[in-house]
Amino acid sequence: MADSGKNGTPMLDELEKGPWPSFVTQIKDMAKKNKMCEDLLGLLERSYDEKLGHWKHGGIVGVMGYGGGVIGRYSDLQEDFPNIAHFHTLRVNMPSGWFYTSDALRTICDIWERHGSGLTNMHGSTGDIILLGTTTDELEPTFAELTANDFDLGGSGSDMRTPSCCVGPARCEWACFDTLHLTNDLTQTFQDELHRPAFPYKFKIKCSGCPNDCVASVARADMSIIGTWRDQIRINQAEVRAAADAGLDIQRDICGNCPTKCIEWDGKKLEIDDENCVKCMHCINAMPKALKPGVDRGATILLGSKAPIVEGALLSSVIVPFMKLEPPYEELKDLIERIWDFWGEHGKNRERTGELMQRIGLGNFLEAIEVEPIPEMIAHPRENPYVFYEEYFEEEDEEEE
Amino acid sequence: MADSGKNGTPMLDELEKGPWPSFVTQIKDMAKKNKMCEDLLGLLERSYDEKLGHWKHGGIVGVMGYGGGVIGRYSDLQEDFPNIAHFHTLRVNMPSGWFYTSDALRTICDIWERHGSGLTNMHGSTGDIILLGTTTDELEPTFAELTANDFDLGGSGSDMRTPSCCVGPARCEWACFDTLHLTNDLTQTFQDELHRPAFPYKFKIKCSGCPNDCVASVARADMSIIGTWRDQIRINQAEVRAAADAGLDIQRDICGNCPTKCIEWDGKKLEIDDENCVKCMHCINAMPKALKPGVDRGATILLGSKAPIVEGALLSSVIVPFMKLEPPYEELKDLIERIWDFWGEHGKNRERTGELMQRIGLGNFLEAIEVEPIPEMIAHPRENPYVFYEEYFEEEDEEEE
Amino acid sequence: MATERLTDIGPPNYEKFLPPVIKDNYGKWDYHEIIKPGVMVHVGESGDKLYTVRASSPRLLGVDRIRDFADLADKYCDGFLRFTSRNNVEFLLTDESKIDPLIKDLDKIGHPVGGIGNAISNIVHTQGWVHCHSAATDASGIVKAVMDDLCGYFTGQEVPGKLRIALACCLNMCGAVHCSDIAILGIHRRPPKIVHDNLNKVCEIPNVIASCPTAAIRPTTVEGKSSVDLEEDLCMFCGNCFTVCPSMPMADPLNDGVSIWVGGKVSNARSEPRFSKLAIPFLPNTPPRWPEVVESVRNIVEIWVKHARKYERMGEFIERIGWPRFFKMAGIEFQKEHIDDFKHAGLTYKRSTHLRHQ
Amino acid sequence: MATERLTDIGPPNYEKFLPPVIKDNYGKWDYHEIIKPGVMVHVGESGDKLYTVRASSPRLLGVDRIRDFADLADKYCDGFLRFTSRNNVEFLLTDESKIDPLIKDLDKIGHPVGGIGNAISNIVHTQGWVHCHSAATDASGIVKAVMDDLCGYFTGQEVPGKLRIALACCLNMCGAVHCSDIAILGIHRRPPKIVHDNLNKVCEIPNVIASCPTAAIRPTTVEGKSSVDLEEDLCMFCGNCFTVCPSMPMADPLNDGVSIWVGGKVSNARSEPRFSKLAIPFLPNTPPRWPEVVESVRNIVEIWVKHARKYERMGEFIERIGWPRFFKMAGIEFQKEHIDDFKHAGLTYKRSTHLRHQ
Numbered sequence A, B: 001m002a003d004s005g006k007n008g009t010p011m012l013d014e015l016e017k018g019p020w021p022s023f024v025t026q027i028k029d030m031a032k033k034n035k036m037c038e039d040l041l042g043l044l045e046r047s048y049d050e051k052l053g054h055w056k057h058g059g060i061v062g063v064m065g066y067g068g069g070v071i072g073r074y075s076d077l078q079e080d081f082p083n084i085a086h087f088h089t090l091r092v093n094m095p096s097g098w099f100y101t102s103d104a105l106r107t108i109c110d111i112w113e114r115h116g117s118g119l120t121n122m123h124g125s126t127g128d129i130i131l132l133g134t135t136t137d138e139l140e141p142t143f144a145e146l147t148a149n150d151f152d153l154g155g156s157g158s159d160m161r162t163p164s165c166c167v168g169p170a171r172c173e174w175a176c177f178d179t180l181h182l183t184n185d186l187t188q189t190f191q192d193e194l195h196r197p198a199f200p201y202k203f204k205i206k207c208s209g210c211p212n213d214c215v216a217s218v219a220r221a222d223m224s225i226i227g228t229w230r231d232q233i234r235i236n237q238a239e240v241r242a243a244a245d246a247g248l249d250i251q252r253d254i255c256g257n258c259p260t261k262c263i264e265w266d267g268k269k270l271e272i273d274d275e276n277c278v279k280c281m282h283c284i285n286a287m288p289k290a291l292k293p294g295v296d297r298g299a300t301i302l303l304g305s306k307a308p309i310v311e312g313a314l315l316s317s318v319i320v321p322f323m324k325l326e327p328p329y330e331e332l333k334d335l336i337e338r339i340w341d342f343w344g345e346h347g348k349n350r351e352r353t354g355e356l357m358q359r360i361g362l363g364n365f366l367e368a369i370e371v372e373p374i375p376e377m378i379a380h381p382r383e384n385p386y387v388f389y390e391e392y393f394e395e396e397d398e399e400e401e
Numbered sequence C, D: 001m002a003t004e005r006l007t008d009i010g011p012p013n014y015e016k017f018l019p020p021v022i023k024d025n026y027g028k029w030d031y032h033e034i035i036k037p038g039v040m041v042h043v044g045e046s047g048d049k050l051y052t053v054r055a056s057s058p059r060l061l062g063v064d065r066i067r068d069f070a071d072l073a074d075k076y077c078d079g080f081l082r083f084t085s086r087n088n089v090e091f092l093l094t095d096e097s098k099i100d101p102l103i104k105d106l107d108k109i110g111h112p113v114g115g116i117g118n119a120i121s122n123i124v125h126t127q128g129w130v131h132c133h134s135a136a137t138d139a140s141g142i143v144k145a146v147m148d149d150l151c152g153y154f155t156g157q158e159v160p161g162k163l164r165i166a167l168a169c170c171l172n173m174c175g176a177v178h179c180s181d182i183a184i185l186g187i188h189r190r191p192p193k194i195v196h197d198n199l200n201k202v203c204e205i206p207n208v209i210a211s212c213p214t215a216a217i218r219p220t221t222v223e224g225k226s227s228v229d230l231e232e233d234l235c236m237f238c239g240n241c242f243t244v245c246p247s248m249p250m251a252d253p254l255n256d257g258v259s260i261w262v263g264g265k266v267s268n269a270r271s272e273p274r275f276s277k278l279a280i281p282f283l284p285n286t287p288p289r290w291p292e293v294v295e296s297v298r299n300i301v302e303i304w305v306k307h308a309r310k311y312e313r314m315g316e317f318i319e320r321i322g323w324p325r326f327f328k329m330a331g332i333e334f335q336k337e338h339i340d341d342f343k344h345a346g347l348t349y350k351r352s353t354h355l356r357h358q
């Protein structure tokens, strides 16, 4: 079976059929001119045949002076597939919002064709450009060419991971802050934290321009920055009526879906009780021409989401209900640094910020990062009576000790 | 200060003022003829003065052959208040539904006046008649007179506690099973479990005739038996219109409050989509003349509620979504015994059934008590991927081991 | 007098105590109506009517007062009466004309009538300093002071829905305050003061250590006697160690007091049952009338009376307006103590951007 | 060529890559409209129009295909394009007349256009057997098979709302499947097979022991070598030990496979974000096209398409009809595995009588 690759790839071939674009076709096309891809096909066919992966843990490989940005990978079938015995991945920091020009893309393609498999992921699920597979000695040269062309690596390991953001103000009428500018600014400000892992574990930042959260930041970022507004939703009554005339059942589909039932529609006029609006976006989503977020805009800062390993998955929770976000973003950066300082000192190895917050309790965590507790941070107050009152009176004294 | 009682009770006297009936007045009235009550006043005044209770743990006191029904209590001010040096409480099992005749009450009063403080709680929060305070040597005589008059003790310690129930069919049109009959039947069937603690901890049963749960059974009983129905709510449209005419805003206050929004009102006719009705009772509560529970009646059996000590408070959760409850209640009794057997064998000391259920997991618990898992038992399926798959294939074999 | 000793006879059968009108209409009631505060009528399919008059009670009753009730029952309802699950007394009449005279007589002996329907009913409570060794506060005293203040809401002042208040004098929560619209909970705030010299005599040291949920208790030896010591920072004052060991007393006049909880319910009406949540972490023990507690409870009640919609229970009301607004309305300062830090704490954090910003 | 070595320069500034129409209307967009499947227009306050054509992508792309995209961008939109957070490709046009030709060219190279608005978009996924050592299944293969089957819902077939599918090949969940309408999760079902002879060389034994959340791993000695052993009953196959120690391999062809999860979302629209919940505990690994997975996903999708209300996400839909009915509709057998037994399990039990009995 060692040579399954050589006898063609009957199983993988099945995955060239069908309407959806095929990753197999991509590998095969590259295999015509790249030996790595040829071996990858063989190894993958083997995996399909055996229902078993053939990769081993990666050792510490990377580029000089960086601790992150490269995922080391070795095959456990080195003899059969020598060209991918090493098959390391480079994570290249994408431009904010994943915008490119054709030239920029070609530059990357040319570099990667010369130095690696020519295979990529556009993009990895943290957002990086993933250059999929090369040998250890190609890492430095690839990096040199990338930087020469204005690209740099993204994060991996226990560092700040590549921040990402939604398309935001570049192409969305609902962006409540400049997601692209902030993301780029944070990435540039924290280059050292991005490239040189010095944290207890990874730290991810994702910026969504509004509560629709188009980069899933509430579920996938240690710090979730989600745009919102404080004032009234702007209503164009004529457009509301137009939407109704066009067949939208405003009563059932809009009012009925409002989480706080704070919209009323009498067939002519739409009234919103903005005091009770929780900025969920639904009515705006449904009538983009008629409704718009207010003008007093900023973001809610949430903390702590992550995948389940190992204490169970977490969603981010509110740390700052509303923060104005204007360059140079001092308030936000101070907050981030206070969090990193405390986490860096008190976080256990492989403990994410969300897990730390849970282990020591949100109350203590807030004290440590010097943020006042407010009810906006909780869904509801405690239900259990196990309160750690921190001082008590002694017989002697009459005031708190 | 030792004699604060003797110098009158200035603080307690404050609690004789005001419109609400005063417990102090009750103690004072009895104090005129009962030395225990006189000392109790003194001790209580002392507690008010010092902001400190003056009772110690009770030792093992009780009546012959019973392990439960008496709460031993000793004062820590024996010299100052000798008449309440011992001040034990008897828990007397109330009649189901707390119904009495004047004669029955007088009988209890006469017995208690002869043998104890003459003070009672009508009733304790588990439901018993609480005879509040007597000496050790009065316990047996009191018990003898009680039994001679058809009364018996209730539960205490690690036994089945005195079951209680709502007024049910005796005076409520919504009772979906005979709460009084079932409660009396269970109490009589399990006399041994009630009087002779042999469980890991206490076990409480409370029966409410409908989901209004007028004995708070979902929060205060290890086994919560709550009446419900399976068929249609019975509607009297004329009475619905009458209620509307009388000023009830059916759309807002009824339809708007229906948890599943399964009621519709067009101003003339009330329509209920019974398939989606979750039997919450609200619409029926609001229009007792117009709406009635269906006729295919029974109860939902829930398990595990308790106060917070020590793993945190629990609410009961569904074990049997619907059970017909007709004498002799075999199905229910079998279930109770299967639960007791498993709990008795695997429950830790001072572990309630709800805590056991949580410790080993509902799934395992159901297996142990031979109940099939069904989705009605959960609010939603698991969110974490940590599944204990119980078998796996070995290379050798091809079927599960 | 029975010659051999009677045991295991169980309670008297309730049927002996049911009035004829109930026997006749048992399970065949058609509907009920509230006639006026504290008075309702249940009408049977037969057309029979049963009038219920509900009178308040301090729950702690001397036999003489119980005899008074018995006498009134004889006078007005052939001796038939019952008590409720919230410790009120219910007189069961068939003759409508006797209702008002009964109410007058009840007033004479100081038992106002009310608590039916949308009203504030009696406070479920516990023993406190009257009989329990575990109490962090008194029960009956606070109940009396609070109900004196809220009596009007029992006897007829309009309220949006039912409001259930409960009190427990320690974390054992015998009053089952964990699911009440308003809960008054006695709390300790000082770790147990260990009595080393008799601990090993009166307590099983392994049990004591095991009793602590936070593992704050460790074995030690003091003056040659085996005993336990305490990591005070780990203590959250649950009192479980004291329950299993008298040598770990919790009671402490300077630090014991009361906390206030809101928003619990047990009925399934409209919304599912839910736990009470912490509103006020600490109020001092101020006998005899606990003015701070009375004031705080009234304040919360009045917010509900003023702003809740018809049928809305406290918890349903607060969820509609949101906790931040509730704290603002009630003028309660939000503190670290309000934030859960027990087992399921993470699930109580605000995990969305659903926020009101005005 | 820079002479000294460049580091810490960060990504290129996005502004370099923004087309003029975006620069002009940056932050001043007025509204958008969906013109047809996969095509929308954003209209600026200025009146300017930006047309977006969204094309599907396998995410795993060879440089030649990326060059094809670049060429199309040059041909139709002055070289400006972007990728989406779900790995689709978006061409940014100003000339409406070029939309259809572009779509034709995209079809030629096999990239159907769609996924905008109420539609099923691309599947967020991970590495699988293509590059990861931790995979319990492949990623790209399942995604291809499932999207072949659901392609019609990407290219225009009507659906009630957005439906987001994600796949992760192990419990690390790089695809962040924990909050998806439908999640496909690779799972191991056999405890690690410990490689005793090199474990103490390649792994830090204390770290290995610490890595196990259920404390299933204990130190031991095998043939003189220090190693670890395993309480198999305590293992729930999270793979965390393998992540820290290569000598604890989890992968096992006989037992690895896929589980299906439903009802998660991350947007705040209408309801708050929520986790996905277990629908199907196990489906076998059946390369190359995983028919059981494809079938199960389609089944769940079709129930939603048929019964959900407008805008209703999978989780909102299931909550409205109730989980019991969902299991019935989907023909999925409810099993012990569905019942949570982790940390917060108790809170997932049904703690009320709010039940449908028909």
Ligand code: SRM
Pocket (backbone or CB within 6 Å): A071, A073, A089, A091, A121, A123, A124, A125, A126, A127, A128, A129, A130, A154, A155, A162, A202, A204, A219, A220, A221, A305, A306, A307, A308, A309, A310, A352, D125, D126, D127, D131, D132, D133, D134, D172, D173, D174, D175, D176, D243
């Ligand atoms: C490449 C990528 C998947 C992909 O195909 O897109 C990826 C791949 C790996 N992830 Fe991941 N993760 C990737 C995004 C994520 C995400 C999603 C996200 O960032 O939005 C998550 C879930 C969110 C989160 O961070 O919790 C994620 C949660 C993990 C975890 C679990 C971490 C946790 O705290 O739960 C691990 C385990 C670990 O860190 O040891 C992990 C570990 C890994 C490793 C390094 C395997 C390992 O244990 O060493 C994988 C390397 C695969 C390979 O050989 O290339 N990966 N990983 C993603 C990064 C690409 C990029 O930089 O753009």
Ligand code: SRM
Pocket (backbone or CB within 6 Å): B071, B073, B089, B091, B121, B123, B124, B125, B126, B127, B128, B129, B130, B154, B155, B162, B202, B204, B219, B220, B221, B305, B306, B307, B308, B309, B310, B352, C125, C126, C127, C131, C132, C133, C134, C172, C173, C174, C175, C176, C243
């Ligand atoms: C008398 C009564 C309070 C009252 O004034 O009504 C009471 C009084 C005591 N309860 Fe209770 N409990 C009483 C109903 C309750 C309830 C409410 C209920 O049953 O509906 C609860 C909460 C529901 C529950 O069971 O969880 C309750 C939860 C506790 C607990 C905590 C148990 C737990 O698992 O969380 C303890 C502590 C213990 O068992 O050691 C406790 C312990 C006690 C002790 C025995 C004190 C002790 O630790 O030994 C109290 C004796 C006081 C005394 O000196 O008289 N009592 N206890 C109630 C029984 C009267 C009766 O039989 O009718």
Ligand code: SRM
Pocket (backbone or CB within 6 Å): B097, B165, B166, B167, B168, B171, B172, B173, B174, B212, B213, B214, B215, B216, B285, B286, C032, C040, C083, C084, C085, C086, C087, C088, C115, C116, C117, C118, C121, C122, C124, C161, C162, C164, C179, C180, C181, C264, C265, C266, C267, C268, C269, C311, C313
């Ligand atoms: C007498 C009593 C049962 C008993 O066997 O003793 C009783 C009797 C009735 N209850 Fe109740 N409930 C009684 C305790 C309860 C409790 C338990 C408790 O308070 O600890 C509850 C659960 C409270 C909670 O959710 O925390 C309770 C929740 C209800 C409800 C649901 C109210 C709601 O909207 O949540 C109704 C329906 C209604 O009031 O419309 C109800 C309705 C009724 C009705 C109208 C039923 C009927 O048709 O007869 C009864 C008299 C009217 C009234 O308002 O009291 N009863 N009722 C209890 C009187 C206690 C008292 O003295 O005030």
Ligand code: SRM
Pocket (backbone or CB within 6 Å): A097, A165, A166, A167, A168, A171, A172, A173, A174, A212, A213, A214, A215, A216, A285, A286, D032, D040, D083, D084, D085, D086, D087, D088, D115, D116, D117, D118, D121, D122, D124, D161, D162, D164, D179, D180, D181, D264, D265, D266, D267, D268, D269, D311, D313
């Ligand atoms: C392009 C993209 C952002 C980006 O920077 O890449 C994007 C763009 C838009 N999103 Fe999004 N969303 C994008 C990922 C997301 C995600 C993240 C994800 O899928 O992982 C979410 C959260 C999904 C979830 O809750 O699980 C998301 C939840 C929404 C919603 C809320 C939908 C809902 O009802 O829950 C809207 C509002 C709507 O669709 O009406 C929305 C609306 C929009 C609008 C209409 C905003 C606008 O005015 O331009 C954009 C184009 C229409 C459309 O339907 O795609 N976008 N959107 C992402 C396209 C992904 C793709 O290729 O399909």
Ligand code: SF4
Pocket (backbone or CB within 6 Å): A166, A167, A168, A169, A172, A173, A174, A175, A176, A208, A209, A210, A211, A212, A213, A214, A215
């Ligand atoms: S998150 Fe909001 S602002 Fe960003 S793209 Fe989505 S809808 Fe637009």
Ligand code: SF4
Pocket (backbone or CB within 6 Å): A257, A258, A259, A260, A261, A262, A263, A272, A276, A277, A278, A279, A280, A281, A282, A283, A284, D270
């Ligand atoms: S944004 Fe959401 S909460 Fe606010 S009015 Fe619209 S639908 Fe209601």
Ligand code: SF4
Pocket (backbone or CB within 6 Å): B166, B167, B168, B169, B172, B173, B174, B175, B176, B208, B209, B210, B211, B212, B213, B214, B215
């Ligand atoms: S629980 Fe139901 S049946 Fe029992 S008294 Fe209350 S309302 Fe009536």
Ligand code: SF4
Pocket (backbone or CB within 6 Å): B257, B258, B259, B260, B261, B262, B263, B272, B276, B277, B278, B279, B280, B281, B282, B283, B284, C270
């Ligand atoms: S009982 Fe409750 S759920 Fe059923 S129709 Fe009435 S209000 Fe709705």
Ligand code: SF4
Pocket (backbone or CB within 6 Å): C126, C127, C128, C132, C133, C134, C135, C136, C168, C169, C170, C171, C172, C173, C174, C175
């Ligand atoms: S609540 Fe505590 S103090 Fe009060 S009676 Fe129960 S155990 Fe005793």
Ligand code: SF4
Pocket (backbone or CB within 6 Å): C191, C192, C211, C212, C213, C214, C215, C216, C217, C230, C234, C235, C236, C237, C238, C239, C240, C241, C242
């Ligand atoms: S009071 Fe509770 S927490 Fe404190 S030591 Fe005792 S058992 Fe432990």
Ligand code: SF4
Pocket (backbone or CB within 6 Å): D126, D127, D128, D132, D133, D134, D135, D136, D168, D169, D170, D171, D172, D173, D174, D175
């Ligand atoms: S999900 Fe697991 S297997 Fe897949 S890429 Fe991430 S770590 Fe590797």
Ligand code: SF4
Pocket (backbone or CB within 6 Å): D191, D192, D211, D212, D213, D214, D215, D216, D217, D230, D234, D235, D236, D237, D238, D239, D240, D241, D242
């Ligand atoms: S897979 Fe997870 S549970 Fe099993 S042994 Fe490894 S770490 Fe422990």
